[in-house]
Amino acid sequence: MAELNDPSAARERLAAAQAELLNALLANGPAPAGFDEQRLNVERRALLSKRRGIVRMLGPAVADELGDRFRPLFDAYAVEHPRRAGSRAREDAAAFAEWCRAAGELSANRKARWKFWQSN
């Protein structure tokens, strides 16, 4: 290939910038220079909302048991535990449930709320 320029220096600069942005958006890190604060908040809320929706979908029984507490608890969990690269959404849902149990927010021995042979 004609293009032999090594992008390693560019990779390093880009890695720092992207890591700083995700740290701000996912882990309450400081806002990176040059970004619009309001836009960062919009993005932060959008990412959190998407993640919350996926965890709700994957663990409806947990969300049901928590009721109105689901959202504030999930949001507190999420910022303490940003999703690690390589982790799966199901692991996120399981870790949230575990976090809630450890905090006494979920019953330790979760009773089945319905049986598959019952309708709803």
Next chain:
Amino acid sequence: MAGIADLGVGIGWRSEIDLTVERLPGVDFVEVVAENLHIGHLPESVTLLLERGIPVLPHAVSLSLGGADPVDLNRVEHLGKVAEAVGAPMVSDHVCFVRAGGLDSGHLMPVPRTKDALDVLVANVKLAQENLPVPLALENVAALLEWPDGELSEGQFLAELVERTGCWLLVDVANLYANARNIGTDPERFLDEIPLERLAYVHVAGGEHHGDVYHDTHAHAVLPEVLGVLDELCSRVRPPGVLLERDDNYPSDTEIASELAAIRAVVDKHGPAQWLN
């Protein structure tokens, strides 16, 4: 130029709407999310569509080609294997990053439009292309925020990417609308700047406004404004294909059929192909 075959109008295949996709009239092709498929265990519905001769195009969401790390070849290999399993003429992912600093954003994040970011993206795309059995198309994403110090417009950035890698473009007109609303991108300028002869196909999707922000949800109806951007695109070139993406809050078959018909009407309004392969 070896172009892509005419695809027609299609819809994103999702397991939740598999029967709908099978029975809807006027589905000329489908996309599958590559990460959701397992080689050797294709969903019956996808096999059925393949038996009918419907092209199935794998669409990836996790390569993070715009990320600073070299592209993960395991993910590329999976995408390639899905392409071979469904006999796809092409695969796609996005111009975005999803992982950085050990974290996963869970979403398609925009890359800075700088020379650094372009150099890294080009290197990643070339590595992916070398390891894929079919051509790669790359899609513009919807951004809720703008990186500072952009050196190129979004259209210029994609044009450079195409020139340096020979990739194809998957233009999402809903994302163009979202960026126009949210960060002030000019869709017409974007369409002027990208090489339309490298257009693989087009995405259309629904969304909703929250205050002054447009959210590209893929869970609401397609807005007339988004069809307006499709109309603008079609006034310049007949797209080889247009595909509707719906990922949640699924409406009735009738509503999906009418969205597909509305898309087809916009494409057909502009008459026969202005160029074909």
